[in-house]
Amino acid sequence: MTDFTAKDFQMAIQEEKNYFDERKTSHTVTKDNEMKEELYHDLNCSICLELNFQPVKLASCSHVFCKHCLEKLRLYTKNNNFPCPLCRQTQSKFEPTVDEKIQKEFHKKIQEEFPNKMKEHKVYLEEMRKEALEPKPKTYQLLFGNHHSIDRSRDKNKHCWTTFVDIRNETGAGINDNRRIISKVTYDFNGYFPKAVRKSLNKHTTYDVTRWGWGTFDIEIKVEFVRDLNIPSIFLNHELSFDGDGETKTFPFELSVRNLEKILKKKDGTYHSSRGRTKNRTKNRTKNRWR
Ligand SMILES: [Zn+2]
Numbered sequence: 001m002t003d004f005t006a007k008d009f010q011m012a013i014q015e016e017k018n019y020f021d022e023r024k025t026s027h028t029v030t031k032d033n034e035m036k037e038e039l040y041h042d043l044n045c046s047i048c049l050e051l052n053f054q055p056v057k058l059a060s061c062s063h064v065f066c067k068h069c070l071e072k073l074r075l076y077t078k079n080n081n082f083p084c085p086l087c088r089q090t091q092s093k094f095e096p097t098v099d100e101k102i103q104k105e106f107h108k109k110i111q112e113e114f115p116n117k118m119k120e121h122k123v124y125l126e127e128m129r130k131e132a133l134e135p136k137p138k139t140y141q142l143l144f145g146n147h148h149s150i151d152r153s154r155d156k157n158k159h160c161w162t163t164f165v166d167i168r169n170e171t172g173a174g175i176n177d178n179r180r181i182i183s184k185v186t187y188d189f190n191g192y193f194p195k196a197v198r199k200s201l202n203k204h205t206t207y208d209v210t211r212w213g214w215g216t217f218d219i220e221i222k223v224e225f226v227r228d229l230n231i232p233s234i235f236l237n238h239e240l241s242f243d244g245d246g247e248t249k250t251f252p253f254e255l256s257v258r259n260l261e262k263i264l265k266k267k268d269g270t271y272h273s274s275r276g277r278t279k280n281r282t283k284n285r286t287k288n289r290w291r
């Protein structure tokens with residue numbers, strides 16, 4: 001047994017006091033949370049359970065949902081028979097329009113109770129506004145596949161094939177400047193031939209690779225784009241085709257108009273000087289083919 005001193009007594013009292021203080025605050029916090037939760041429940045959309053910044057009131061039953069959810073739902077229902085997601089009451093000719101009176105009230109409460117959420121929402125609105133101003137991206141096509149012909153001068157490896165990657169713009173026309181869009185194409189011939197790399201702006205004017213062989217296999221193609229376009233590499237798979245002239249496939253990809261303008265406007269010294277030497281290159285390429 002130890003002696004119970006005055007100091008111990010003081011400490012015990014303090015501990016007790018702390019305990020009650022703690023309970024008091026934790027209790028208040030809980031109550032506060034409960035109230036907030038309830039309020040949150042009133043302010044949220046019962047479909048997506050998010051705070052409802054764009055409230056739409058259904059005329060038939062006065063239930064309120066967020067505009068985005070109702071728009072999505074409407075896509076799946078016949079417009080002249082739109083049921084309320086809560087009470088199933090239908091209403092005809094439904095067009096989700098934000099109830100401005102309710103919205104004002106909601107925004108005021110949200111601003112008071114969940115200021116951070118309101119801030120987030122404002123950032124989101126600003127992003128949406130900017131996106132709406134942004135011109136629609138252009139859809140270009142990657143053309144890829146292989147040309148094929150029979151080389152009668154050969155016995156065994158008589159299939160002459162050229163695998164390629166090219167670009168078509170929105171109207172389906174070829175692009176003179178495709179080397180400004182693609183930076184590098186890598187062909188993986190699955191071990192049947194060594195990998196081949198075609199880089200723009202150095203020694204190649206096209207992304208073609210020509211080989212002779214006797215059989216077909218899958219070619220994995222990785223297409224990399226110039227940095228300013230800010231789009232990820234595209235991976236393509238092509239099964240070599242020896243049918244007639246070969247086979248051409250397409251793969252769509254999107255380019256932001258702004259980025260596209262940026263790269264097409266760029267005065268590129270390397271590009272122009274290489275263009276001047278194109279003739280020689282074609283000659284060399286032809287020579288290499290028959291090596
Ligand atoms: Zn919703």
Ligand SMILES: [Zn+2]
Nearest residue numbers: 061063084087
């Ligand atoms: Zn309803």
